Amino acid sequence: MYDDARGRRQTAGTFATEKEAVAAWHAAEAEIAKGGLGDRRRGRQTFQTYVEKKWLPHQVLEATTRQDYTYKINKHLMGFFGPMRMCDILPEHVREWITEMQRKGASAATIQKCKRGILNSIFTTALNDQVISQHPSRGVRIPPVPKKPKKAITAKQFDGLYRALPDADSRLLVETIIESGLRWGEVAELRVKDLDFATRVLTVSRTVVELNPQFHPTQGRFLVKPYPKGKEYRRFKLSPQIVRKLKAHAVTRGLGEGDLFFTYLPVDQPKPRKLRPVPVPGAHGMTTANERGKSYDHGSLTAYTTGKCRCEYCKEAYRLYRGQRRATGKDNPRSPRVRQSDGHIPADWFRKQIWTPACKTAGLDHVTPHHLRHAHASWLLAGGADLQVVKERLGHASIATTEQHLHTLPNADETALAALEKIRGPQINEAPETSELDALKAENERLRAAFADVALALRPESRPHLSTA
Template identity: 25%
Template structure:
C-alpha cells in the first residue's frame, strides 16, 4: 500500500495512494528511528498503511485551514442558537480565538497547547469565563472531527480549578415590595412585579403583546421574544421554541389589566418611555440598578428575578414539573439541577410522611387481634 524510496538527495520518501486513489508522498531525513527526532520514514509508512486500512486516514490539507477561519465557519453554519448566543460567541472569537490562533492550523493544535492557553486565560479571566471561551473552540473542533479534518478534539480532558458556586439571589416577598417601591413610576413597578412573580426572561417580557394576556385564565402566553442584535431589535421564537402559558397571581392580573386599557391586541404590553421595545441595558441604566442598590442588593439583575419567581412558586407548593413549565426550562432535570437547593424542604416533608405511614400501620396493628391456629371467629 505504501513504499519507501531513496531520493537523489539522500533522503527517504514514502509514496502511497490515499482513499480516493490519489498518489501522495512525504519525505523524511531518516528511514529508521533516530535519536532526537519523532519523524522517520518507516514509522510514517506503518501509520499511513494502518489508517488506510481502518478508514481513519485524513488527508493533510483537510486540517490545513486556520483555526479562526474554521471556528467562524462553524459559527456561521449553526442554526440551532439564538441571536444573543451567536453575538456572544462572535465576541469570543474576535477577542480571544483570533488573536491566539490566527496563524495556527487545525491539525497543528495539540492538547498541551490548549492547556497552556487555558493557564494564560486564567490570569485575567474567571474560571467560568475561560470555560465558555474554550467551549467555543471545543465545539468547532468537534465539528472538525465530524468533518474528517482532524482525528480528535484537543480541548477534551482540559482540567480547570475548582470554584465555589455562585450564590443565587432569592428575594422574599417583602424585598420584592421594597424593590418595587424603589422604582420611579408605575411602569417600572409593573415590570418588577411581572418579572418577580412570573419568572419571565427579559426578552420574553419585552415580547409580550396585549393578545398574549388572558385575564380570565390568569395567564401570560409566551409566544415570542424580542432580542437586541447589536442595536437592532428582532422578534424571535421563545428560547426553547416552545410556546408556554405562565400563571399570574390575581393582584398582578389586575395591575396588567389596568395598564393595557385602550391598547390594541398587537400592542406590546411593556415598552420604553418612548414606546419602543424594552432594552435591558437601557432600563437597567435608567432605574433598575439604582433601585437594586437602594434596597442593598447591588448584584441583583432583572434576569436574577427568575430565581425569586422559582423560590416563591416552590414555597407555595409548586411541583418540579410546574416550575419547569413556568420558567420554560427544556426539562425538569434542568430545573432540578438549577434549583435543587429549593426542594430540600420537600425531603423533610417526605420523611415526615413516611413516619406517618408507619405510625398508621402500627395503630392498625394494635386493634387487630391475630387468630391463633385452631380458633374460630
C-alpha cells in the same frame, strides 16, 4: 491534477517525473473514493482561516450565540490559536492556552465557556470535516467552576424595591415579572394577545433579544424569536390582581391585540448639575512643568490646551470657553445619542435608568431583574407549591434546575432548626454551658472570701479598743 468530491479540478502537487505525478493524482482520487482525506492541504490552513471562513459562516447558531462566540473567539482564542495550522494543534497546546488564560486572570467560568462551548465545537466540526485527524481539546481538563447558590430576595426586600421605582409603568413591569417568573426577553415581548383576561391564562410563545446590528439579519437592534428559551410554549395562570392591573393598563393606553404591554418611551429629564470649582486663573497655583519646562496658571485656558493639565479647574475653564463659543453660534453642539428601538425596552437602558437607582434606594446590592424570576420560584416552593408545577411555569428543561430554588430564602432552614431544638431542647435547658458553670464557681469563691473577711473583722482580738473597755 485530479477532481475532488465536488467535481472541482485540484492539484496533487508538482513532481519530477510524469510517473510520480500520475501516481499522485491516482492516490488522491482513491482517497476520495474510499471517503478518506481527499485533500491533505486542508489541515495546513490556519485556525483563523478555518474559523472565519468555514466554521462561523456555516455553523447553525442562534443569533445571540453567534454574537457571543464571535466576541469570545476574537478576545480569547485568536491571539493564541489564530496563526497555528489546524493539523499542528495538539492537546498540549490546549493545556498551554489554559495556563495562559489563568495567567491573564481569566475566571474559571470564562475558560469553561471558551473550551467546552467553542473550542470543542470547532475541533469536533473540523474532525468531522476531515480537516484534522485527532481532537485536540478532548480529554483536556479545565479549572473547576464552583456552583454558586441561587439568590432570591425576600418579600420585604421586594416591597422596598417596588416603592423605590420611579413610575407606574416600571412598577407594573417589575410586578409582572415577580408574579409570572418571566425572563426579561419574554416580558419585553409580552403582548396583549398573549393574556386571556377571562381565564387569566398567559401563553409564553416568543422572546426578544438585543443584538449588535452586524449580527442581525436586517441590521436592526431587536430580534423577535418565534419561540421562548427551550423552544417550547408554556401556559399558566396569573393572579387576579395582576390581571386586573394589566387589563387596566391596556385599556388606559388603548393597546390593541398585537401591541406590547411595555414599550420604550424615554423621558428627557435634565441631568442635575453638579457643583463645579470656580476657575480663577492664578488663584490655584501653577501646573507641573511640561517638556519645555514651562508652567501655567491652574484654571486658565492655556493650562488646559498647552500645558495639557486636566485638573478640575482647568477642565472647567475649557468647558466655559466651549460653552461661550456654542452660545455665539461658532460651534455646533453634538446631537444627543438616540437609542435604536422598535418599541422594545433596551435592557441596559432599563438597568441604568430605572433598576439600579431603585436598588440603591432600597439598599439592595448585586440584584438584577433576573433575580425576580428566582424569587418567584423560591416563593412558590416555600409556600408549598408542587415542584413539577413550578418547573412547568418557569419552563425549565430539567426538574433539577427547579430544585436549585429550594431553600434559597433566609428562613428556609427554620423548620430544620425547630426540629433540632425539639430534640435537644430539654438537654440544653437542664445542663448549663461550661462557661456558665465557670462563672457560677467564680462568683461562689468571691462570696466565700467576702464572708471570711467579715468573720475575721468581727472577732474580739481584731478589735482591741472593745476588749480594753
